[in-house]
Amino acid sequence: MSNLEQLVIALPAYRDAAEKVREMFLANLALIGEIPAPTFGERSRAEMVAERFAAAGLQACVVDRLGNASALLPGIEGSSTLLLAAHADTLPAEDNKPDIEIHQDRVVGPFVGDNALALAALATLPVLLEQLNIRLKSNVVLLAASRSLGRGNLDGLRHFLAESSTPFQSALCLENFQLGRLNYAAMGMLRGEMTCRLPANYDWAQFGSTGTIIPMGDIISRISRIPVPQRPLTTIIMGTVQGGISPGNVARETTLGFEVRSESAAILNQVREQLEDIAKDVTAQSGKQVDMDIYARREPGTLDIGHPLVRQGRAILGGLGLTPAFYPTTSMMSALLDLAVPALTLGLTTGERRNELEEIEEAAAIAPLSAGLAQLVAMVQAMDEGSGSS
Amino acid sequence: MTGWWTPRRTRADAEVVSANINRWLSQLTYHHSQFIDLRGLVAAKERQGLKISLCLPALNEEKTIGKEVVMFRSELMQRIPLLDEIAVIDSGSTDQTREVAAAFGADVYLARDILPEQGENKGKGENLWKAIYQLKGDIIVYIDTDISNIRPHFVYGLVGPLLQSEETLYVKAFYDRPLRTSTGVSATGGGRVTEILVRPLFSLYFPELAALIQPLSGEYAARRTALEQIPFPVGYGVETAHLLDIHQRWGLNALAQTDLGLRIHRNQPTAALGRMSFGILQTFCARLEKYGWIRSQAEFQNILRQFQNHDGVYEQIETLIREVERPPMISLPAYQQKFNRKP
Numbered sequence: 001m002s003n004l005e006q007l008v009i010a011l012p013a014y015r016d017a018a019e020k021v022r023e024m025f026l027a028n029l030a031l032i033g034e035i036p037a038p039t040f041g042e043r044s045r046a047e048m049v050a051e052r053f054a055a056a057g058l059q060a061c062v063v064d065r066l067g068n069a070s071a072l073l074p075g076i077e078g079s080s081t082l083l084l085a086a087h088a089d090t091l092p093a094e095d096n097k098p099d100i101e102i103h104q105d106r107v108v109g110p111f112v113g114d115n116a117l118a119l120a121a122l123a124t125l126p127v128l129l130e131q132l133n134i135r136l137k138s139n140v141v142l143l144a145a146s147r148s149l150g151r152g153n154l155d156g157l158r159h160f161l162a163e164s165s166t167p168f169q170s171a172l173c174l175e176n177f178q179l180g181r182l183n184y185a186a187m188g189m190l191r192g193e194m195t196c197r198l199p200a201n202y203d204w205a206q207f208g209s210t211g212t213i214i215p216m217g218d219i220i221s222r223i224s225r226i227p228v229p230q231r232p233l234t235t236i237i238m239g240t241v242q243g244g245i246s247p248g249n250v251a252r253e254t255t256l257g258f259e260v261r262s263e264s265a266a267i268l269n270q271v272r273e274q275l276e277d278i279a280k281d282v283t284a285q286s287g288k289q290v291d292m293d294i295y296a297r298r299e300p301g302t303l304d305i306g307h308p309l310v311r312q313g314r315a316i317l318g319g320l321g322l323t324p325a326f327y328p329t330t331s332m333m334s335a336l337l338d339l340a341v342p343a344l345t346l347g348l349t350t351g352e353r354r355n356e357l358e359e360i361e362e363a364a365a366i367a368p369l370s371a372g373l374a375q376l377v378a379m380v381q382a383m384d385e386g387s388g389s390s
Numbered sequence: 391m392t393g394w395w396t397p398r399r400t401r402a403d404a405e406v407v408s409a410n411i412n413r414w415l416s417q418l419t420y421h422h423s424q425f426i427d428l429r430g431l432v433a434a435k436e437r438q439g440l441k442i443s444l445c446l447p448a449l450n451e452e453k454t455i456g457k458e459v460v461m462f463r464s465e466l467m468q469r470i471p472l473l474d475e476i477a478v479i480d481s482g483s484t485d486q487t488r489e490v491a492a493a494f495g496a497d498v499y500l501a502r503d504i505l506p507e508q509g510e511n512k513g514k515g516e517n518l519w520k521a522i523y524q525l526k527g528d529i530i531v532y533i534d535t536d537i538s539n540i541r542p543h544f545v546y547g548l549v550g551p552l553l554q555s556e557e558t559l560y561v562k563a564f565y566d567r568p569l570r571t572s573t574g575v576s577a578t579g580g581g582r583v584t585e586i587l588v589r590p591l592f593s594l595y596f597p598e599l600a601a602l603i604q605p606l607s608g609e610y611a612a613r614r615t616a617l618e619q620i621p622f623p624v625g626y627g628v629e630t631a632h633l634l635d636i637h638q639r640w641g642l643n644a645l646a647q648t649d650l651g652l653r654i655h656r657n658q659p660t661a662a663l664g665r666m667s668f669g670i671l672q673t674f675c676a677r678l679e680k681y682g683w684i685r686s687q688a689e690f691q692n693i694l695r696q697f698q699n700h701d702g703v704y705e706q707i708e709t710l711i712r713e714v715e716r717p718p719m720i721s722l723p724a725y726q727q728k729f730n731r732k733p
Contacts, residue, residue, distance in 0.1 A: 023494055027464035030457050034539065055469065097654060099538045102456035104490045 003385050004312055007378045008319035014374035015320075017132050021124055025369065028052050028123040029107060030100050033116030039089040039152040042067040046088055049144040052123035057130070058142065064163070067146035068156045073126055074139055075384075081139040082383050083171035083341070084125070084376075085157060086118035087148035087332055106351075106363050113351045113362040117369075118174035119144050121348055121376060128373060129380075136384045138169065145332060150191070153296035154335045161339055170309055170383045171343040173333045174376070176351065179368050180317060182324040183345035184310045186334035187233075188268045188300030190260040194219055194279060196243075197253045197289045211250035213243055215286040219256060222278045226271060232263035233328065236271065263300050263328055298330065301337030309342050312382040319378075320371045346379065348372035404597075410642060411601040418558070418646040419603075422547030428470040431546060434553040441474045442549060443527030447517035449481040451535040452490050458533065458540045459494040465542040472546060477525055478535075479504070479517040487535075499524055505724060511714050514608075515628035519716045522617050523725050530617060534608035539654040548611035551646040559616040559644040560636050564603035565653040581606065582660075587667045588630060591674055595683065596634065598642045605633055606670075609650065616644070618720040618731065623713045626666045627673025631715075634677045661696055665709055668694040672713040 001009075018025075032052065037045035046069035053061040053071035061071040069088065090111040100109035100116070107117075122142045129136070141164075146156035161168075175181070196212040196219065220238060228234040236258065243254025260275075262268045272294065279290040303310055305326075317324045329345050336343035349372050351364035425431060435442060444462055448455055459476060466472045478491040478498045492498045502510045504520040518532055529552055531545050548561045584606050592599040599605065606629050620635040622628055636644055658666070672692065678684045694709045719725050720733045 023460045023464040024468060026457075026460045026494075030461060031541070097539070099654070100457065101453050102460055102490075102494075103452070104456070104486060104493045 004315050004382065007312075007381055008315055011316070011319045011374050011378060014128075014132065014377045015370045017128060018370040018373035018377075020131065021128050021373075022366070022369070024127060025120050025124040025373070026102055026107065026366075029112070029116055029120035030102065032119045032123065033100050033109060033112055034098050036093065036096050036098060037089050038092040039147055039149045042089045042146040042156075046144060046146060049088065049119055049123065053126075053142060056123055056126040058126055064160065066156050066159045068160050069144040070160065071142050072139060073129075073136070073142065075136045077137040078139045079137070080169040080386075081141060081166045082136075082380065083141050083143060083168040083336075084122060084174065084380070085143040085145055085171060085332060086122055086174040087115050088119060088144040088146055088156075089149050089152060090114065091149060105367065106365050108361065108363045110361055113176040113353060113364050115174070115176055117176040117348055117364055121174055121373060124373070125376060125380075128377060132377065134377065134381065136380065138384045139166075140380065141166075141168070148332055151295050153191075154298065154332055157332050157335045161335065161341075168336075168341045169386075171333070171336045171341050172376070172379060172383070173331050173336070173343060173345040174348065175331055175345055176348050176364060177353075178325070178347045178351070179349050179372050179375075180322040180325050181329075181345065181347040182310070182313045182317060182326055183329035183331065183333065184305065184307065184313075184326070185263070185302035185328040186298065186300060186337050187261045187263060187328040187330045188265050189262075189296070189298040189330045189334070190268055190272055190294050191296035192258060192275075192292060192294035194256045194258065194275070194290060194292050195253060196255075196282070196286075197291070198250075199287065199289055210286075211244070211252070212254040212288055213251045215282050215288045215290065216241065216243065216254040216256060218286070219278055219282050219290065222282075223258070223275065226274050228262075228271070229267065232267060234260070234262035234264070234267050234271070236260050261330060263302075265300055268297075268300075298334040299338055300328075301334060302328070303337075303342055303344075307342060309344055309383070313344055313346070313379060316375055316378045316382065320375060322371070344379075346372075346375060348376070407597045410598055414598070414642050414645075415601055418551070418643065419601075420547070420551055420646065420648040422543040422550075422648055422650050425543075425546050425550030428466075428472060428546060431550060431553055432470060432472055435472065438553065438556075440528040440553075441526055442472060442529045442531065443475040443477065443521075443525035444473050444531045444533065444545060445518065445521040445525060446476070446478045446491070446496070446533055446535050447481070447514050447521070448478050448483060448487050448491070448535045449514075450483045450485045450487060452483070452486040454538055454540070455487050455535050456490045456494055458535055458537065459491050459496045461540050461542060462533075462545060463495050466545055472549065473531075475526055477521065479521050479524065481512065481514070481517060505722070507724075508716075508722070511624040511716070513624035513626075513628075513714075515622045515624040516716065518628060519622035519624070519719065522614065522719045523722070523728065528614050529611055530614060531611040532609065534655070536655045537653060539652060541651075544609060544650055545611075547648040547650050548609060551648065552611055552613060555646075557643060558646045559640055560612040560632065560646070561610060562602055562605065562633070562645065562647045563607045563609035563650045563653075564647055565607065565650055583663050583667050583670065587670060595678065596637060599633055599637055601642075602633065602645070602647055603649075605629060607653075614729075616640070618725070618729075619718050621718055622716040623669075623673050624716060625711065625713050626669030627676075627713045630670050631673050631677065634674070638677075638681060664696055665694055665711060668709075669711050669713050672711070676713070676715070 049069035058071035240257035244251035
C-alpha cells in the first residue's frame with residue numbers, strides 16, 4: 001500500500017482527533033481574531049500568534065521587523081523544511097474591538113474567515129499532530145504573514161522568504177474559505193488607483209463646473225470597454241469609488257480603486273498600458289489631472305496539474321468526500337511560486353461574508369473544520385514524504 | 391423615616407481606617423499578570439489538595455456563553471488543569487444558551503432542578519447559591535456570562551490570591567474603566583451605581599469596604615468554607631451582601647481584589663440601574679438591621695416608582711423588587727449530608 005493510500009485511510013482518525021481539539025481551536029480563534037490587524041498594523045495580533053505558537057510547544061516563536069509571526073516545529077531529521085503560511089492582516093475596519101461570537105454550529109465576527117480561522121489552524125496544528133502521535137521528518141515553519149493585503153503587496157511574506165536562510169521544499173497557504181479549494185495556479189494581478197484632481201488653476205467662479213466626478217465617470221466607462229480575453233482568463237474589477245463631500249459641492253478629488261487579474265503576464269502589461277492611455281487621454285480632454293498608481297503586483301504562476309503536491313491534494317480531498325475546486329487564486333502563493341517553491345492554497349471550512357459599508361461580518365461553519373484540519377494534517381504528511389519535488 | 395443613625399467617628403478613627411485601607415490596597419490588591427505562572431498555580435492547587443469549580447450563571451446568553459465555555463475549557467482544563475469543573479447554572483433561558491454550553495462540554499443545570507424541595511426564586515443570586523450545593527469545588531469561581539472579551543485571566547486572576555494565601559477567603563474582580571473628563575484627566579472607578587450609591591454608603595457605614603474598586607462586579611472567587619456560611623440574596627443585592635457579611639465576620643483581610651483589565655459587556659439603561667439600586671438598598675438596610683445599626687426596616691417599601699412621559703402625561707411605573715434571601719447553605723441538612731459538613 002502506498003503512503004498516499006495509507007494517508008487516505010487515516011483520514012477518519014484525523015477527523016476524530018480534530019474534533020477533540022475543537023475547543024482549543026476556537027479559543028485560538030477568539031484570542032487571535034479579536035485583535036485588530038489592519039495591514040501595516042498587525043503587530044499586536046502577531047504577538048498573540050507568537051504566544052499561541054509558544055503555548056502549542058513550538059520553538060523559535062518570534063515576531064520580526066515587519067510584523068511576521070513565525071515558529072518552528074523541528075523534524076526528526078530536519079534535512080528539509082516545509083512552510084505553512086496564512087496572512088495575518090485584514091482590511092481596515094471601524095470597530096477596534098472586534099467581537100467573535102461562538103454559536104453551536106458557526107462562528108461569527110469581522111474577518112473570521114479572512115483569515116483568523118487559518119491562523120487558529122496554524123496555532124492548533126502542533127497540538128493535533130502531538131495527539132495523533134505524528135512526528136515529521138522535516139522541519140516545519142509556521143508563518144502568520146504581515147502586509148499581505150492592499151498596499152501590503154505580500155511584503156511580509158516576501159521579506160520572510162528573503163531573510164530565511166533555509167530553502168523551503170514546499171509550502172501550503174491557508175485560507176479559511178472554502179473547504180475543498182485546491183489552488184495550484186496563482187493569478188497575476190495589478191492593483192491600483194486612478195485619481196482625478198482639480199488642477200491648481202481651476203476656475204471656481206465658472207458656472208456649471210463639473211468637478212472630478214464626471215471625468216471619473218468617463219474613465220470608468222472607458223475601462224469597462226477594455227476587451228479582456230476569456231483565455232488566458234483575465235478580468236478587471238473596479239471595486240471602490242470615493243469622491244466629494246456633499247451633493248452641492250464640486251468634488252475636488254475622486255479616486256477609483258481597481259484590480260486587474262490575468263493568467264498572463266503579457267496581458268497584464270497590455271491592460272496596464274491601456275489604463276495609462278485612458279488616464280492621459282482623460283487628462284487632455286477634461287482639463288483635470290488624472291494619475292494612476294499601481295501599488296501592488298503579483299506575477300502569474302502555476303504548478304502542473306500532475307505535480308505530486310496537486311495529485312496528493314486531490315486524493316486527500318477525495319478521501320474526505322470533497323470534490324476539489326480548481327481555480328487560479330490571487331492568494332499569497334504567488335510569492336512562493338515566484339521563488340520556485342511548490343505551493344498550494346487550501347481552504348478550511350465553509351462560510352459566507354456579509355459586507356456592510358464599514359464592517360465585514362463573516363460566518364464560518366464549525367462542523368466542516370474537522371475535515372479541514374484532517375486535510376491539513378494529511379497534506380503536511382504528504383509534503384513530509386517529499387512531494388515537493390516536481 | 392426613623393431608626394437611621396450614623397455612628398460617630400473621631401479623627402483618630404478615620405486615620406486608622408485610612409491606614410487599614412492603604413495597607414490592604416498594597417497587600418491584597420493584585421493584577422492578573424501576577425498569576426501568569428499557571429503551572430505554578432496548578433502545583434499550589436495540588437499541594438493544597440483543592441478542587442476548583444467554575445460557575446457560569448446564565449439567562450439567555452447564547453451569543454456569549456459559547457466563547458466563555460470554549461475559552462476556559464481549552465485554556466484552563468485541556469491545556470492547563472487548573473479547573474476541575476465548568477458548570478452553567480441556567481435560570482430558564484428561552485434561547486439556545488443551554489444547548490450551546492453543553493455542545494462545548496460544560497455541565498449544564500437548570501437552577502430549578504437543584505434542591506427542588508427548596509423551591510424556586512428568580513434571580514442570579516439563586517443560581518450562585520444553588521451552585522454551592524451542585525458544584526464539587528473547594529473554591530468556586532463565578533463569572534458573568536455577558537462578557538464578550540472573555541480571557542483565561544478572568545479566572546486565574548481571581549483564583550491566584552486564594553492559592554497564594556489561606557487567609558484570603560474571597561477575591562473580587564475590578565476592571566479598567568477610564569473616565570474621561572473635560573480636563574482630559576482619567577481615573578479608575580466603578581460603574582454608575584457603585585459611584586453614586588454603593589461607595590457613598592460604604593464610606594458612611596463600612597469605610598474599609600470603600601477600598602473595593604468595583605464592589606458590584608459579577609466576577610469573584612471564594613472558598614466553599616466561606617460561601618456556605620453566608621446568606622444569599624437572590625436578586626440585585628447578592629454582591630453587596632457578600633462583601634458586607636464576609637467583612638463583618640472575617641474582617642477586611644479575608645477579602646482581596648484583582649485587576650482583570652478590560653471588560654466589554656452590555657451597558658444597562660438608567661432605569662435598570664434604578665431597579666438595581668433599589669434592590670441593593672434593601673439588602674444594605676437589611677444588613678444594617680441585622681448588625682444592629684438600625685432598629686427596623688418593617689416600614690420600608692419594596693415598590694420602586696419610576697416615571698415616563700407619554701404625550702405630555704407622566705405615567706407611573708411600579709416595580710415590585712423584594713430582595714428574598716436564601717439562608718447559609720450550611721444550614722441545609724441536604725447540604726450537610728452531601729458534603730459531610732456540620733453547621
